[in-house]
Amino acid sequence: MTLLGGVAVPWSTVVLPDGSALVSERNTGAIHRVPQPGSGGRPAVVGHVPGVVAEGEGGLLGLAVAPDFQANPVLYAYFTSENDNRVAAIPWRGNAIGEPVVILDGIPRGRFHNGGRIAFGPDGYLYVTTGESGDRQLAQSMESLGGKILRITRDGKPAPGNPFGGSPVWSFGHRNVEGLAWDSSGRMYASEFGSDAWDELNVIEPGRNYGWPDVEGVSGDQDFVDPIAQWRPSQMSPSGIAMGPDGAVYLAALRGQSVWRVPVRAGRLSGAPTRHLQGTYGRIRDIRFVGGRAWILTSNASGDRLVSLPLSAVGAR
Structure with a gap:
């Protein structure tokens, strides 16, 4: 079932408490609202984020809503501006967006490797993934926000308990993280674009070094954290x-044009990953589980869509 069609390079999907969804469109800066399935409503653009400069992999990227969105209706967005990547808080007024307020800026931007996934963790803080913007040494530099996972408050300040004092950095040594998820125990998983050798699924621990550009994939070097897959x-x-819903991690694959199911237990691989939908929808940018269905967001440059599928289509149990 297609929930939203005819869009170009959508990037992120978030679900609101009323069952509707918001979808970001990378190159136009548009945010689409998708009514709750079965409600009879029609999708519509609810606004454009000002200041978005789309180039290469940059543009309007991740969206996030806090668990208390119903009481405090603010949307968060990660986007590329003329000079940097930044995070903004955007008031939600009825069925339209208000004026954004930038809460974090100075994240390096590039034609490639802009990161861009944002999500609220179980602890109530906002996690922000950044790329190293093509300058690989930034991933190891604690003077740069590039190549990191950041943890911030809703006003953009470093969250209490971060591992490097007054820094927003939560983990480092990343090339380009575009996916975040937490299990029922609060353990965080992240997807990682590799270069020519290995793409990764990592368990993220505060203050740890994930190796880029010194290593890629499993290295066995105790100075770095190895991926679990x-x-x-x-x-x-x-x-x-x-x-x-079965406790497995599901990854949306772009070049691989698939959804991968990865069984995990207590932060470790617990079975062989399996591949689903290979080539059926082309490049897949995002995946969500909503109302007993799997929602996938395609990324084929034109004619992209948000599709609702039965759980069995992606191997969910």
Whole structure:
């Protein structure tokens, strides 16, 4: 079932408490509202985020809503501006967006590797994934916000308890993270674009170094955290990820044009990953589980759509 069609390069999907969804469109800066399935409503653009400069992999990327959105209706967006990548808080007024307020800026931008996934963790803080913007050494530099996972408050300040004092940095040594998810124990998983060797699924621990550009994939080097699963880029190129109702991690694959199901238990691989929908919808940018269905967002440059599928289509149990 197609919930939203005819869009170009959508990037992120979030679901609101009323059952409707918001979808970001990378190149136009548009935010689409998709009514709750079965409500009889029609999708509509609810606004454009001002200041978005789309180039290469940059533009309007991740969206996030806090758990208390109903009481405090504010939407958060990650986007590329003329000078940097930034996070803004955007008031939600009825069925339209208000004027954005930038809460975090200075994230390096590039034609490639802009990161862009944002999500509220179980602790109520906002997590922000960034890329190293093509300058690989930034991933290891604590003077840069590039190549990191950040943890911030709703006003953009470093969250209490971060591992590097007054820094927003939560983990570092990342090339380009575009997916975040948490299991029922609060353990965080992240997808990672590799270069020529390995794409990764990592368990994220505060203050740890994930190796880029010194290592890629499993290295066995105790100075770095090894991924729990890895793939050749031709099979994967992972973007959005989600925790399924069965406790497995599901990864949306761009170059691999698939959804991968990865069984995990207590932060470790607990079975062989399986591949689903290979080539059926082309490149897949994001995945969500909503109302007993799997929602996938395609990324084929034109004619893209948000599709609702039965759980069995992605191997969910």
